[in-house]
Amino acid sequence: MTAESTSTYPNDWTIKYHRQFNLRRTLVGILGIAVVAYIVFLFATGNLQWSKTLAYLFDYRILTGVGYTLLYSVLAMVIGIAGGSLLAIGMMSRNIVWNTLSKGYVALFRALPLIILLLIFYNIAIFLPYIGFGPFQLNVNSVVTPFLAAVLGLALHEAAYMAEIVRAGVNGVNRGQSQAAEAIGMTYWQSLRSVVFPQATRLIVPPTANQFISMLKNTSLVVVIAGNDLLTVTKELYSNNFLTIELLFVAAIWYLVMVLIFGWLAHLIELRFNRGA
Amino acid sequence: MTDQMMKSHFLRVEHLDKWYDDFQVLSDVSIDIDQGEVICIIGPSGSGKSSLLRCVNNLEKIDGGRIYLEDELIGMAPYKDGFVRLDGPVAAGQRQKFGFVFQQFQLFPHMTVLENVTVGPIRVKGESRAAAEKRGRDLLDKVGLADRATSYPSGISGGQQQRVAIARALAMDPQVLLFDEPTSALDPELVGEVLKTIKDLAHAGYTMLVVTHQLEFAQKVADRVVFFDHGKIVESGPPETVLKSPQDPRTQAFISAIQTEV
Ligand SMILES: Nc1ncnc2c1ncn2[C@@H]1O[C@H](COP(=O)(O)OP(=O)(O)OP(=O)(O)O)[C@@H](O)[C@H]1O
């Protein structure tokens, strides 16, 4: 193995490969570099004040927007996971009412564009000014802030997607496992809780981490109801100072940073969960 | 009804029918089993042996016939002019009376060996962890795996996994043990240790229904051998008769096929 042993036992059968010059490959490579260089050139010479982008990158208003974007993502995911798990159980239930309701919910909320949901929740007071019964009446207008509308819209949308992920996870657990659980006298719920769900987690967590990353980007739709998220504050800033592209780049950089960080975390989670079993 | 009550056997399977959609997997299957009796079921692949066991402990709904354990109707209850299928805690309570050992072991992979054995007593019977673990260790000792309590199923051999599965079934103090080809998924050198464990249980007086292709085992352990084909009982009787001088040509063909398969 070592250089020494090679010299002691010269091996005439080894092959030393060289890379031969290939004109086509070289030209294709040069073309790629040229395209990238041209794009960089356009951005560098365009009507853009890069210094402004830098200046706004850590502006406290932008940072607040980043905070809201993260908050929306986390809240919507937490509610979405809980709701999606219930929906998944409903979809697998033999109770025809819950089965139909859950499947209907998933079909409906996956069909509606998220932006429509956000607008509907934001304007819900128009058709539902008060909710409650008897003396307990709630003025919907005073409750449904952009914040609440944003969380509800994102979470209810997410729940539909999580329902399918959880269901796929549960279905991915060998049928024999729930039979074995039932054979030692567990009820359906006990077998779900102690046997099926713990094993389904392995299948559920990686796609859920990916959902979180999509969610980070989807929160930007909250801009249509002015929900204080990163894109909303970005838009407010540039409508005042007209540094449109500079500020959009600020937002783009932050989305990129968040997605890269959480994408890396998701990758670690995935590795961890694939290692078990 | 009245004459059935008089000659009441411990476990009665009466005129069982089972359909999967439009395919009849069991037709008119009747077996009476006394306490402590060991029945071995043999028969070709797809003849419905596994289905029979799953019906006996109500893992599957039956379409005709009755199953009684100690005169208790299994899996259903009379209702109006018919029956309702039992589910929920009542059905779960009945299933506890049957220990089931699967061909593919079906240990819970996210639990240690000891947890596999104690999860039933703790979760289902509500026993204290300490009591369940003490009993669990005794059972693991009985199947020769006392030193593997903290291993995970993926870390032990197939034969050991199957013995843990047996301990897990025993932990619920079942009245009947159902084995579905317990050694078919094992490498040949591991078959013996599992068969020995089952044989010990037979000698300890457990009532057992064992689906197996191990004719030699059936010969030694069974009180009765049942030959099954196309969802029907073709022949049943003491092992010497069914295995050594089978009457029905289908039984003869099956047994000679198994014995020449080398
Ligand atoms: N859940 C099911 N749905 C539909 N058909 C089924 C189902 N389970 C079993 N069957 C069919 O019923 C027949 C009997 O199956 P079963 O598993 O009871 O046979 P078996 O005698 O145990 O065979 P083997 O020796 O291969 O285990 C087979 O043809 C099988 O394809």
Ligand SMILES: [Mg+2]
């Ligand atoms: Mg089978």
